[in-house]
Amino acid sequence: MADVADLAGVHTATASRALNPSTSRLVNAATARRVRTAAEQLGFTPNTTARSLRTKRSFTVGVLLPDLTNPLFPPVARGIEEVLTAHGYTALLANTDNDEAKERLRFEALRGRQVDGFIVGTARRKHPLLDDARAEGVRIVLVNRTTDAGSFPRVAGDDDAGMRAAVEHLAGLGHRGIAHLAGPQVMSTGVTRARAFREAATSAGIPVARSPVLPTDAYTVQAGAEATRELLDRHPGITAICAGNDLIALGALHELRAAGLDCPRDVSLVGFNDMLFADEFQPPLTTVHVPHHALGAESARLLLEWLEGDGGPDGPGAKTVLLPVRLVVRASTAAPAAG
Amino acid sequence: MADVADLAGVHTATASRALNPSTSRLVNAATARRVRTAAEQLGFTPNTTARSLRTKRSFTVGVLLPDLTNPLFPPVARGIEEVLTAHGYTALLANTDNDEAKERLRFEALRGRQVDGFIVGTARRKHPLLDDARAEGVRIVLVNRTTDAGSFPRVAGDDDAGMRAAVEHLAGLGHRGIAHLAGPQVMSTGVTRARAFREAATSAGIPVARSPVLPTDAYTVQAGAEATRELLDRHPGITAICAGNDLIALGALHELRAAGLDCPRDVSLVGFNDMLFADEFQPPLTTVHVPHHALGAESARLLLEWLEGDGGPDGPGAKTVLLPVRLVVRASTAAPAAG
Numbered sequence: 001m002a003d004v005a006d007l008a009g010v011h012t013a014t015a016s017r018a019l020n021p022s023t024s025r026l027v028n029a030a031t032a033r034r035v036r037t038a039a040e041q042l043g044f045t046p047n048t049t050a051r052s053l054r055t056k057r058s059f060t061v062g063v064l065l066p067d068l069t070n071p072l073f074p075p076v077a078r079g080i081e082e083v084l085t086a087h088g089y090t091a092l093l094a095n096t097d098n099d100e101a102k103e104r105l106r107f108e109a110l111r112g113r114q115v116d117g118f119i120v121g122t123a124r125r126k127h128p129l130l131d132d133a134r135a136e137g138v139r140i141v142l143v144n145r146t147t148d149a150g151s152f153p154r155v156a157g158d159d160d161a162g163m164r165a166a167v168e169h170l171a172g173l174g175h176r177g178i179a180h181l182a183g184p185q186v187m188s189t190g191v192t193r194a195r196a197f198r199e200a201a202t203s204a205g206i207p208v209a210r211s212p213v214l215p216t217d218a219y220t221v222q223a224g225a226e227a228t229r230e231l232l233d234r235h236p237g238i239t240a241i242c243a244g245n246d247l248i249a250l251g252a253l254h255e256l257r258a259a260g261l262d263c264p265r266d267v268s269l270v271g272f273n274d275m276l277f278a279d280e281f282q283p284p285l286t287t288v289h290v291p292h293h294a295l296g297a298e299s300a301r302l303l304l305e306w307l308e309g310d311g312g313p314d315g316p317g318a319k320t321v322l323l324p325v326r327l328v329v330r331a332s333t334a335a336p337a338a339g
Numbered sequence: 340m341a342d343v344a345d346l347a348g349v350h351t352a353t354a355s356r357a358l359n360p361s362t363s364r365l366v367n368a369a370t371a372r373r374v375r376t377a378a379e380q381l382g383f384t385p386n387t388t389a390r391s392l393r394t395k396r397s398f399t400v401g402v403l404l405p406d407l408t409n410p411l412f413p414p415v416a417r418g419i420e421e422v423l424t425a426h427g428y429t430a431l432l433a434n435t436d437n438d439e440a441k442e443r444l445r446f447e448a449l450r451g452r453q454v455d456g457f458i459v460g461t462a463r464r465k466h467p468l469l470d471d472a473r474a475e476g477v478r479i480v481l482v483n484r485t486t487d488a489g490s491f492p493r494v495a496g497d498d499d500a501g502m503r504a505a506v507e508h509l510a511g512l513g514h515r516g517i518a519h520l521a522g523p524q525v526m527s528t529g530v531t532r533a534r535a536f537r538e539a540a541t542s543a544g545i546p547v548a549r550s551p552v553l554p555t556d557a558y559t560v561q562a563g564a565e566a567t568r569e570l571l572d573r574h575p576g577i578t579a580i581c582a583g584n585d586l587i588a589l590g591a592l593h594e595l596r597a598a599g600l601d602c603p604r605d606v607s608l609v610g611f612n613d614m615l616f617a618d619e620f621q622p623p624l625t626t627v628h629v630p631h632h633a634l635g636a637e638s639a640r641l642l643l644e645w646l647e648g649d650g651g652p653d654g655p656g657a658k659t660v661l662l663p664v665r666l667v668v669r670a671s672t673a674a675p676a677a678g
Binding site for chain 1 (some may be wrong): 371382384397399407408410413414416417420422429430431432433434436441442445447448449450451452475615616619620621
C-alpha cells in the first residue's frame with residue numbers, strides 16, 4: 001500500500017481510502033483514479049481479509065436463497081446485487097435447496113467469513129436458526145417470506161392484495177366454484193395467500209363448500225400436479241383454480257391436460273409471481289405480478305440503512321415493507337362454460 | 340477454541356481440525372461430533388477470516404456467471420455448489436450481467452477476499468482479465484465458454500456434436516433450406532456452433548446459399564427476434580432454423596408468429612441448451628439438451644483437483660472436458676410442407 005501511495009504521490013491513508021469501496025467516495029475522483037492506476041501498475045490487490053480484521057467490517061453481505069432454479073429468485077438476487085454493488089458491498093449468494101441442514105451449514109460458513117449482515121429469502125414460520133442469530137445481534141433482513149416471531153425487517157410483495165385481485169377476477173368472470181392450491185403452510189406466503197383466498201371468496205359470496213383450499217407441501221410443479229389430481233377427484237364441480245405460485249399452476253396445467261380438460265374452457269387457472277416464461281405457457285398464464293427485482297433492491301436498502309446508519313443495533317426494527325403487485329390477465333382465464 | 344477443546348476434552352489442535360471443513364475428515368467421527376457439540380454449547384463460530392490469514396487458504400471459491408436470469412446458469416451454479424460443499428468449500432456466486440466493468444469489479448472483490456480459485460462462466464474469446472490473472476498464478480477453471488488463448492482447464496457440452504445432431508435431424512425430415520441464428524461471435528460457443536452448423540449443412544448436401552448463418556450480438560430473446568426478421572426478409576425460402584440457444588429460438592418463435600407463420604408447419608425450429616421450460620413453449624421446443632448441472636459439478640471437481648492435489652501450480656493443465664449432449668425432439672420440428 002505504501003508503494004501504491006508513493007507512485008500515486010499521496011499519503012498512505014489516502015491510498016487506502018481510495019482503494020476501499022466503502023470509503024472511496026471520500027477521496028477526490030481524480031486522486032482516486034490515480035491511486036487505482038498506480039495499484040494496477042504495481043499489480044496490487046487490497047487484502048480485504050486483512051482489512052476486515054482491522055476494521056471489523058467485511059463489506060460483504062450473505063444472501064440465502066431457497067432455490068435458484070425457481071425463476072423468481074434470480075431477479076431477487078440481481079436486485080440485491082445492484083444496490084449493494086453501488087454502495088461498495090459484495091453479495092455472497094448461497095443456495096439452500098430448501099434444506100435445513102444445508103442452510104445451517106451455509107449460514108455458519110458465511111458468519112465465519114465475517115459478513116456484515118444477511119438478506120434471507122429462506123424463512124420458515126418457525127426458524128430457530130434465524131431467531132438465535134438475531135438474538136446474538138446478527139443483522140438480518142428477510143425478503144419475500146417471514147417468520148412467526150417477526151422480529152426482522154422484511155420486504156415482500158403484497159400477497160393479500162394479489163390474492164384478492166385473483167379471486168375477484170375469477171368471480172367477475174362468473175365463476176362460482178373456485179379452489180385454492182395453497183403453498184406450504186410452514187411458510188408465511190402459504191398462510192397469507194390462503195387466508196386472503198378464504199376472505200376474498202367469502203366476500204364474493206362463494207360458499208366454503210365451493211371454495212376448497214388444498215395445501216401442497218412444496219412450491220413445485222410436482223406438488224401442483226398432485227394437488228390437482230386430488231382436487232379433480234374430490235371437487236369435480238369447481239371451474240377455476242387459484243394456485244399458490246406459478247410452479248404449482250404449471251403442475252395444475254399438466255394435470256388438467258392429462259385429465260382431458262381444457263384450460264380455460266373447462267377450468268380457468270391463475271398463478272402467483274409472474275415468473276420468467278409464465279407468458280410462454282400453453283395457454284399463457286394469468287397470474288399476479290410480483291416485482292421481484294424491486295423486492296431484492298429494497299431489502300438491500302434496508303440492510304444498508306442498518307449497516308451504515310446510526311440506528312444502532314436494532315437498525316430499521318421489525319418493519320415490514322410491502323410492495324404493490326398487480327394481476328396480469330392472459331389466456332388461462334375465461335368465463336365458465338354455460339351450465 | 341481453547342474453551343471448546345477443554346469442554347470436549349481434546350487438544351486445541353484437534354478441536355481446530357474438527358471444526359475446519361477441510362481437515363475434519365482427519366478426526367475420528369465421534370470426537371468431531373463431541374467438538375461440534377461443545378462449540379455449539381459455547382456459541383463458538385470458527386473465525387474463518389483469522390484462519391485464512393494463518394493458513395493462506397480460505398476454502399472459498401469465486402464463481403462468476405454472466406446472467407443468472409438465463410435459466411441455464413442456476414443448474415450450473417447448483418452443480419458447482421454441491422461438489423464444493425461436499426468437500427468443505429463454499430461457493431461465492433457473483434453475477435456479471437455480461438458487463439466487463441462489473442465483471443472486473445467482482446473478480447477483484449473476490450480476489451481481495453482471498454478465494455482459493457475461480458470457476459468462470461463468463462469467458463469471451465479475448466479476455467485480458469482472465470489471461471492476466473492466470474499469468475499471476477490465479478487458479479481458474481472455465482465452464483461452458485472458453486478463451487482463444489485456451490490456457491485454462493475447461494468443462495463444456497459437446498457443442499459440435501449437438502449442432503450436428505440438430506442439422507441432421509432437420510435434413511432427415513427433408514429440409515433443404517436451413518438457417519443458423521448464431522450466438523455472438525465474441526464467445527467461443529457462438530463460433531463453435533456456427534462452424535459445426537456450416538460443416539453439418541455441407542455434409543448434408545445443402546448449398547451455402549440455402550444454409551445462411553446470421554450472427555446475433557447477444558444470447559437473448561430480443562436478438563433472436565431481430566435476426567429472424569432479417570432472415571425472413573433476406574432468405575424467404577428457408578423452411579427451418581437452428582438457433583444458437585433457446586432464448587434466440589424463443590425470439591424466433593415470437594417473430595414467426597408475428598409474421599403469421601406457423602411453427603412447425605411453415606418453419607421448423609431447433610434450440611440449444613434445453614433450458615428450464617423449453618418443453619412448455621408453444622410449440623414445445625425441439626432442442627439440444629446440455630447437462631448443465633453436470634457441467635457445474637465437473638468444473639468444481641477440476642478445480643478441487645487443482646486446489647487439493649499435488650499437481651503443482653499448473654494443476655490439471657489446459658485440458659478440455661466435453662460432456663455428451665443429446666437432441667430432444669419435441670413439437671417445433673416437422674417435415675417441410677410439400678412444394
